[in-house]
Amino acid sequence: MKQVYIDPVWLMHIQKPARYIGGEWNSVVKDHDSVDLHVALAFPDVYEVAMSHLGLKIIYSVINKRSDALAERVYAPWVDMEALMKEKQIPLYTLESSCPVRDFDVLGFTLPYEMCYTNVLNMLHLAGIPLRTADRTEEDPLVVAGGPCVYNAEPVADFFDLFFIGEAEESMGEFLETLKMWKREGRPGGRKEFLRRAAHIRGIYVPSLYEVSYEEDGRFRSIRPLADEAALPVYKRIIQDVDHVVIDDKPILPHIEIVHDRAVLEMFRGCSRGCRFCQAGMIYRPVREKKEENLQEIADRLIRNTGYSEISLMSLSSADYSRLPELVDHLMDNFRDRRVSVSLPSLRVDSFSIDIAKKVQQVRKSGLTLAPEAGTQRLRDVINKNVTEKDIMEACGNAFRNGWSKVKLYFMMGLPTETDEDLAGIADLANRIYQLYHTVTGKWGCRITVSVASFVPKPFTPFQWMGQCSVEEIERKQRYLRGLFTNRNIKFAYHDAKTGYIEAILARGDRRLSDVLETVWKHGATYDSWTEFFDFDRWMESFRECGLDPDFYAARERALDEAMPWDHIHCGVTKDFLRKEWRLAGRGVTTEDCRRHPCNGCAVCPMLPAVLVDYHKENEGHEKTVFVYHER
Amino acid sequence: MKRLFLSITKGEEIRFLGHLDFLRTLERAVLRAEIPAVFSEGFNPHMKIALDAALGVGVVADLIYLELRVEDSVSLEEVRERLAPQLLKGIRIHDIREAAPEWPKLINYLNEDSYEAEGPVSGTVDEARIQEETARFNGLDSFVYQRVTPKKVREIDIMPLLTEPVAVRIDNGRAYVTFSFLRTRTGSIQPKDIWKILAESFHMPWMPGEFVCRRCGVYHRENGVRMTPFDEAAFPATTQEPEK
Numbered sequence: 090m091k092q093v094y095i096d097p098v099w100l101m102h103i104q105k106p107a108r109y110i111g112g113e114w115n116s117v118v119k120d121h122d123s124v125d126l127h128v129a130l131a132f133p134d135v136y137e138v139a140m141s142h143l144g145l146k147i148i149y150s151v152i153n154k155r156s157d158a159l160a161e162r163v164y165a166p167w168v169d170m171e172a173l174m175k176e177k178q179i180p181l182y183t184l185e186s187s188c189p190v191r192d193f194d195v196l197g198f199t200l201p202y203e204m205c206y207t208n209v210l211n212m213l214h215l216a217g218i219p220l221r222t223a224d225r226t227e228e229d230p231l232v233v234a235g236g237p238c239v240y241n242a243e244p245v246a247d248f249f250d251l252f253f254i255g256e257a258e259e260s261m262g263e264f265l266e267t268l269k270m271w272k273r274e275g276r277p278g279g280r281k282e283f284l285r286r287a288a289h290i291r292g293i294y295v296p297s298l299y300e301v302s303y304e305e306d307g308r309f310r311s312i313r314p315l316a317d318e319a320a321l322p323v324y325k326r327i328i329q330d331v332d333h334v335v336i337d338d339k340p341i342l343p344h345i346e347i348v349h350d351r352a353v354l355e356m357f358r359g360c361s362r363g364c365r366f367c368q369a370g371m372i373y374r375p376v377r378e379k380k381e382e383n384l385q386e387i388a389d390r391l392i393r394n395t396g397y398s399e400i401s402l403m404s405l406s407s408a409d410y411s412r413l414p415e416l417v418d419h420l421m422d423n424f425r426d427r428r429v430s431v432s433l434p435s436l437r438v439d440s441f442s443i444d445i446a447k448k449v450q451q452v453r454k455s456g457l458t459l460a461p462e463a464g465t466q467r468l469r470d471v472i473n474k475n476v477t478e479k480d481i482m483e484a485c486g487n488a489f490r491n492g493w494s495k496v497k498l499y500f501m502m503g504l505p506t507e508t509d510e511d512l513a514g515i516a517d518l519a520n521r522i523y524q525l526y527h528t529v530t531g532k533w534g535c536r537i538t539v540s541v542a543s544f545v546p547k548p549f550t551p552f553q554w555m556g557q558c559s560v561e562e563i564e565r566k567q568r569y570l571r572g573l574f575t576n577r578n579i580k581f582a583y584h585d586a587k588t589g590y591i592e593a594i595l596a597r598g599d600r601r602l603s604d605v606l607e608t609v610w611k612h613g614a615t616y617d618s619w620t621e622f623f624d625f626d627r628w629m630e631s632f633r634e635c636g637l638d639p640d641f642y643a644a645r646e647r648a649l650d651e652a653m654p655w656d657h658i659h660c661g662v663t664k665d666f667l668r669k670e671w672r673l674a675g676r677g678v679t680t681e682d683c684r685r686h687p688c689n690g691c692a693v694c695p696m697l698p699a700v701l702v703d704y705h706k707e708n709e710g711h712e713k714t715v716f717v718y719h720e721r
Numbered sequence: 722m723k724r725l726f727l728s729i730t731k732g733e734e735i736r737f738l739g740h741l742d743f744l745r746t747l748e749r750a751v752l753r754a755e756i757p758a759v760f761s762e763g764f765n766p767h768m769k770i771a772l773d774a775a776l777g778v779g780v781v782a783d784l785i786y787l788e789l790r791v792e793d794s795v796s797l798e799e800v801r802e803r804l805a806p807q808l809l810k811g812i813r814i815h816d817i818r819e820a821a822p823e824w825p826k827l828i829n830y831l832n833e834d835s836y837e838a839e840g841p842v843s844g845t846v847d848e849a850r851i852q853e854e855t856a857r858f859n860g861l862d863s864f865v866y867q868r869v870t871p872k873k874v875r876e877i878d879i880m881p882l883l884t885e886p887v888a889v890r891i892d893n894g895r896a897y898v899t900f901s902f903l904r905t906r907t908g909s910i911q912p913k914d915i916w917k918i919l920a921e922s923f924h925m926p927w928m929p930g931e932f933v934c935r936r937c938g939v940y941h942r943e944n945g946v947r948m949t950p951f952d953e954a955a956f957p958a959t960t961q962e963p964e965k
Contacts, residue, residue, distance in 0.1 A: 096841070097733075097736055097737075097779065097933045098839075098840050098841060100737060100779070101930070101931075101932070106737040106778065106779070107737040107738050107739075107742060107778075109737075110734075110735075110736075112734045112735065112809065112810055112811065113809075114746075114749070114750075114809055342746075342749060344735070344737075344738055344742055344746070345739075345742050346742075393753065393755075395749065395753070396748070396749030396750060396751070396752035396753040396807075397749070427752075428760065
């Protein structure tokens with residue numbers, strides 16, 4: 090393969106040129122001629138964000154462990170580098186070999202958030218690959234994607250040849266085998282034939298093999314397979330035995346400081362708490378824990394292979410790992426003399442979590458982050474955040490007694506049934522925590538940050554039917570709430586409502602949005618998840634140009650029997666279950682976590698099929714009775 | 722506790738690592754190598770490791786000196802054997818020696834840097850004129866350069882700082898400029914200054930800022946004689962200041 094030429098002098102004018110040079114410790118450089126399959130793995134954001142992403146690292150390991158394939162990385166160039174690449178006509182290239190992405194067999198993106206879509210188009214353009222599948226030739230790589238956004242990939246369906254739904258450690262292997270065979274046979278039938286073959290693989294969704302139709306009023310009507318190979322629905326893939334799956338125990342060490350610059354230990358997958366706003370809680374089910382002994386061993390390897398001095402215990406809700414106290418004790422013992430610290434990224438709001446946090450932050454108390462999500466118990470019940478006022482106050486009291494004086498509280502606004510009373514509850518809760526610090530320590534001066542995001546309804550959640558709160562209403566709520574914070578020790582921060590609005594459109598959009606995406610990108614949109622680059626008016630103008638009403642996607646409350654553009658993708662949780670949860674939300678009735686309580690009938694276990702793996706002592710050896718909830 | 726001096730290379734592969742990134746890379750290599758390095762005390766212990774100078778982003782070095790403190794239990798050979806396989810492509814160990822406690826810190830000992838700057842030529846290249854202008858520059862007793870930073874404007878007479886004549890060579894569309902200058906406590910010149918002065922005041926066929934740099938040497942210069950921390954005569958006990 091030919092390599093791109095970059096004069097080092099050119100990079101002298103670029104911010105952080107180490108983003109573009111490759112050669113990091115643990116990066117894998119293989120001879121291109123020695124393997125059959127060449128995969129470029131892309132993350133549609135800048136190096137520091139991209140290098141922090143665990144999913145792509147795992148897939149990188151899965152592919153590079155094979156002797157017949159190589160995987161190399163490519164990230165979105167920052168705007169200055171993009172300008173240089175255009176000026177010097179440098180095509181998008183991979184970090185490992187500096188080979189143009191266009192020369193690879195496969196270009197695989199991860200789609201972590203909707204606001205990265207314009208960066209995907211920009212990267213395809215910089216690579217010299219036609220944006221739309223329909224325009225690609227036999228010379229172009231297969232453009233594929235995975236990640237959370239592929240559960241409703243319809244807005245970008247026209248830009249991708251196929252999607253990996255769910256956990257791809259195994260399906261990637263099957264995909265590569267299929268590709269190798271097809272290449273070996275002399276590429277019979279061209280890429281269309283390959284896509285038909287790939288569609289046989291469970292978990293792979295080939296959008297060009299389906300036809301969509303819409304009602305006269307613009308609502309989505311149906312999706313229909315055009316080929317026998319196209320499954321309906323397409324079930325997500327999961328790894329049942331998480332203890333024996335490929336892990337990335339030799340993570341690439343970044344050249345420069347990145348967002349999460351530490352070793353990452355994934356303790357379990359899935360979360361069954363059932364928060365009704367949370368997409369991850371639905372699409373990553375069921376919970377599958379790794380064995381504690383296995384985690385200790387992986388942690389040891391991670392530190393030996395990297396030289397990192399911090400290891401983060403990561404999962405959707407880390408404090409829920411059933412053997413967390415033992416794991417933390419063992420890691421602290423093992424790492425004490427090696428100066429490796431252990432960190433927990435997300436804490437549950439309860440006293441138990443504080444006890445664990447106390448263990449890992451023995452010396453410096455850097456600050457606690459808790460997520461009550463809503464200001465009143467009524468609203469917390471609506472969203473099924475099974476946290477009580479008592480839990481919050483006990484957690485904070487425990488933290489203050491143990492030396493913490495900084496607390497960060499995460500909330501959302503624009504939740505279903507929310508009133509100003511619920512918003513006032515946020516300020517009230519923050520004030521009471523402030524008072525609690527004084528009661529516990531006898532001192533004033535506790536520093537509290539209240540961060541309030543605007544809620545974006547996501548597909549595959551019980552809130553997928555709701556109309557999003559308008560930008561004007563969110564901004565009014567922000568002003569109202571700001572007026573309630575009079576204590577200067579309590580800092581109030583909120584997110585941009587307009588970004589949340591575009592995110593909501595893309596999250597629940599259909600294939601017609603591909604025109605809007607292409608238009609807005611042509612008007613210069615990239616890095617939309619970065620405040621300094623996001624231009625709301627440009628988006629609105631693009632909707633007008635394409636004749637689409639953004640409110641139709643974001644603000645409209647959908648009928649419970651309405652077909653959804655993502656109905657052909659199955660994450661295991663049924664629509665009936667989500668509907669039931671949506672109704673319970675309206676009545677403020679909570680649903681218990683099925684992990685240590687009876688099954689709620691979400692269907693993920695019998696449907697996939699899958700088994701919940703929980704090493705909590707009381708649960709061991711008991712087979713759980715599960716069922717599928719059906720509505721009449 | 723042992724005090725070690727290592728001479729290593731910062732090569733082309735890691736040209737664009739800044740000083741702190743390069744240092745972090747070395748620290749992690751030491752940790753992977755499981756070398757018993759010494760750490761500072763306190764809540765936030767740091768590895769006792771230091772480089773002879775903070776090389777900028779985009780500067781490679783034929784040699785850069787590293788000071789590392791390790792426990793007595795480890796030998797020099799063990800350090801070399803364990804560290805070498807843990808180093809990134811572009812970093813090589815040349816030499817390693819134990820330093821006496823009274824020897825000065827490298828950053829205080831070394832006072833002269835030699836560089837080669839390289840960049841594309843632009844416009845017409847008149848070799849004779851280039852050599853003439855180079856000779857004119859080298860013949861000056863004084864050249865006051867105004868360095869403008871976001872915070873202040875400083876005037877520096879660069880000629881007393883230059884230790885060797887500047888040389889310019891053109892090869893295959895690229896200009897190569899070699900020069901050596903003294904480090905001073907009050908702020909020295911930088912390679913970009915020389916490159917800019919030659920372009921703007923001596924009509925050299927290149928653009929200011931359009932270059933990369935290689936540090937070809939770093940020395941202790943005394944009475945016109947150059948020494949490196951690895952020369953036998955580098956630290957005669959009687960002439961050295963105690964470590965500060």
